[in-house]
Structures are given as C-alpha cells and as structure tokens.
Amino acid sequence: MIRSRERSRRAGTLPRTDATIEAALAIVRDLARFLAGERGKQDWALTDVHDLEAFLAGSPKARQRRLVVLGQFFRFARSQKIVLIDPARGLTSRGPSGFTGATLTLDQQRVLFRRWTTDPAVHPHEALLGMLALLHGASSREVKILQAVDLDFRTRTARLGNRPHPVPLDPPSWMAVERCLAHREDQRTDNPHVMVTRQTKSGRGPASTAYVSHVLDACGYPPRVIRCTRLLDLVNTMDPKLVAAAFGVDPEATMIYLSDRIDETRLAEWATTKG
Structure with a gap:
C-alpha cells in the first residue's frame, strides 16, 4: 500500500492517506x-x-468496507504465496440473506426467566416486556400498545399487535401482566395501556419508543435479541408458515430463521439441547 501510494504521487493521481492505510491494517x-x-x-x-x-x-x-480490504489483502497474500487460494474471491458486499443477529443461550434464557419471575426488585415493565418477548416472541411495539381491554382475565389471553388470534399466556407471563396492572393502578391513571409511565399517566397515549427501548437495560440484553431467540426456536421446531400465521406476518419474514441459514455454533448448541 505504501508503494502504491508512492506510485500515485509520481503519476499525479490521488494517493492513499495515512488514515486510509491505518484503517485497512486495523481490519486485517x-x-x-x-x-x-x-x-x-x-x-x-x-x-x-x-x-x-x-x-x-x-x-x-x-461489511462492504471490510470486504474491500480483505480482497486487497488476500490478493496480495496469494501473489506472495502466503495462501494458495483467495478465500475472499467469491464473497459479495450484499452478504447472506439469512439471520445473522445475536441470540441467547439456554443458560442465559434461564437466568432471565428466574430474574423476571423471582426477583421482586425488578421493575414490572421490565418483567412484562421480558417475559412476553422470551416466551411469546413479542416485539417492543406489541407490548407498548397493549391495552387492558386486550386482556381476557377469564381465559388468560392477550391480543398482541396484529396477531390474528389471542395469545394464551402461561402462569409466569400472566403474573408479569398482573404486576404491571398493579403498578398501573398505583398511578391512578385513566390511560388504557398496560404499560404506563410517569410521562403518560396523565394522558391516553402509549409509552414512548425511547422509553420502551431502554426498559430491558438492567438485564443486559435488548428486546430484539430476546425476541429473535424465541423466533429462532419456534421456526426450527415448527412449520415456518404456521409461525408466520400465528404472528400475523408474511411467511418470508420467518424463513430467514431456518436452521440451514443460522450460524454453525448456534446450530451445534441447538442440536445438542434437542438431542
């Protein structure tokens, strides 16, 4: 890269800066x-x-910037006989279409489950969002817009977002709902939503997106990671089309969670637990 820069200077073309070279070396x-x-x-x-x-x-x-640098490096390495085959040759900047996000291990899920079902110091909003995401794949938006009228106390079900059918809630999830309702009642509010904050108790709107996005900060995992963990397990133990129908989403939205597109380390762990 230094020699290329010197050639650019002699030819009067734009040479690489020190920052560009340092960034490339950092990637390698x-x-x-x-x-x-x-x-x-x-x-x-x-x-x-x-x-x-x-x-x-x-x-x-x-990805795109890293791939450019890796392509340059391995072409150089092949010319110097450091490698026999260029492993970056067939890669594209678009990347794989499957799911590549982070998920939780079973041990991490167990720790969170115990936290939200046994620790009275946990805020009711955290327990509600956490349990619905962990066990029912609920999104932050579905929990944010959940209202008291969406709950059926006789059958212990909840209508979540655009899902076509009420979602049956297990005892731990229902306990989290009841804690949240008790917290709502203590605020003496007419707000119809289950999750009511100090900012929304005087109105009728849902909690802000900013608030909900930080509800799980104390547990150390964002809502998306917890929800994706549940979706991954559901899609790989059931028909993806059935999962899509239950969640009220397009079937293609669940296809990215199929096991043949998941990281190998996650696959190995999943297969071990199922065996």
Whole structure:
C-alpha cells in the first residue's frame, strides 16, 4: 500500500492517506485476532470463506468496507504465496440473506426467566416486556400498545399487535401482566395501556419508543435479541408458515430463521439441547 501510494504521487493521481492505510491494517489485524481467538487458526493459509463470513457478520454495517480490504489483502497474500487460494474471491458486499443477529443461550434464557419471575426488585415493565418477548416472541411495539381491554382475565389471553388470534399466556407471563396492572393502578391513571409511565399517566397515549427501548437495560440484553431467540426456536421446531400465521406476518419474514441459514455454533448448541 505504501508503494502504491508512492506510485500515485509520481503519476499525479490521488494517493492513499495515512488514515486510509491505518484503517485497512486495523481490519486485517482484527481478522487475525478473530482467526486466532475465535476460530483457532494460526496460519493465513488455513483461512476459508466460512471464516471470512463469520468475521464479516460481526459488523454487518462495515461489511462492504471490510470486504474491500480483505480482497486487497488476500490478493496480495496469494501473489506472495502466503495462501494458495483467495478465500475472499467469491464473497459479495450484499452478504447472506439469512439471520445473522445475536441470540441467547439456554443458560442465559434461564437466568432471565428466574430474574423476571423471582426477583421482586425488578421493575414490572421490565418483567412484562421480558417475559412476553422470551416466551411469546413479542416485539417492543406489541407490548407498548397493549391495552387492558386486550386482556381476557377469564381465559388468560392477550391480543398482541396484529396477531390474528389471542395469545394464551402461561402462569409466569400472566403474573408479569398482573404486576404491571398493579403498578398501573398505583398511578391512578385513566390511560388504557398496560404499560404506563410517569410521562403518560396523565394522558391516553402509549409509552414512548425511547422509553420502551431502554426498559430491558438492567438485564443486559435488548428486546430484539430476546425476541429473535424465541423466533429462532419456534421456526426450527415448527412449520415456518404456521409461525408466520400465528404472528400475523408474511411467511418470508420467518424463513430467514431456518436452521440451514443460522450460524454453525448456534446450530451445534441447538442440536445438542434437542438431542
């Protein structure tokens, strides 16, 4: 890269800046650390396309920039006989279409379940959003707009978002609902929503998106990660079309969670628990 910059200067074209070169070297450094620490590989020649896909999946927004640098590096490495095959040659900037986000292990799910069912210090809003996301795949929006009239106290069901049928709630989830309703009653509000904050108790609107997005901060996991964990398990133990019908979404929305598109480490863990 330094030699290329010198050639650019002699030719009068735009040379690479120090920052550009340092950024490229940082990407190669990060890949080296990833290969050694996560994949157990100490030689560039052992790198394959699956290693690069796993590395790129760690920062989806930086995929295009990282891929450009990796392409340059492995072309150079092949010319120097450091590697025999360029593992970056067939990769595209678009990336895989399947799900590549983070999910929770079973142990992490158990810790959260115990937190939301046994710890009285946990805020009722956290327990409600957490339990509905963990066990019923509820989104933040579905919980945010949930109203008292959406609850059937006789059958212990709840209408969540645009789902075509009421969702039966298990005893721990219903307990979280009751805690939230008790918290709502203590505020003496006419707001119809189950989740009522200090800002919304004098009105009739739902909690703000900003508030809901931080409700689970204390547990250490965002709502999306918890919800995706549940969807992943449902799609891989049931027919994805049935899951789509139950959630009231397009069937294609659940297809990305199929096991043949999930990270291999997650697959291995899932297969072990099912065995």
